[in-house]
Amino acid sequence: MNLSYASISSNKRVDGLLCAVESATYYKRVLEFQNLEVDKYRHCTVSCIVGIECGISSSAIIGVAKEIYDLFGGGHAEWRDLFANINGLRLSQRADIQNFEDCSASCKSIY
Structure with missing residues (x-):
């Protein structure tokens, strides 16, 4: 099979997006179950x-896509949501933050 760089790269992007949607859906449910406001x-x-x-x-x-969805009637779009997403992304790059509990504790210290 002869795969080009573009097709391999494209497949990785799709896999990453599918991963992100599944992961976000799962953790959103976890947080809703905790009933945090x-x-x-x-x-x-x-x-x-x-x-x-x-x-x-x-x-x-997916964070930006969610806010665009909200903008067109799916919810309440807010710039502050995007800033909170950016804070989470920054935290995800820290070596001392490696799992859900670390993310949760770090975000609680901000919000």
């Missing part, structure tokens, strides 16, 4: 763990 904390935490598990690019893409 702080929206920015949830944005931060989900972006952080998805960034760790699936990569920051995929996490950033």
Whole structure:
């Protein structure tokens, strides 16, 4: 089989996006189960763990896509949600933050 760099690269992007959607959906449910009301904390935490598990690019893409969806009637779009996502992505790049619990604790200290 002869694969070009573009097809391999494209498949990795798709895999990363699928990973990000599945991971974000899972952790969103975990946070809803905990019945936490702080929206920015949830944005931060989900972006952080998805960034760790699936990569920051995929996490950033689904975070922006969610706000665009909200903008067109799916919810309440807010710039502050995007900033919380960015905080989570920054945290996901720290060596001392490696799992959901680390993301949650770090985001709680911010929000």
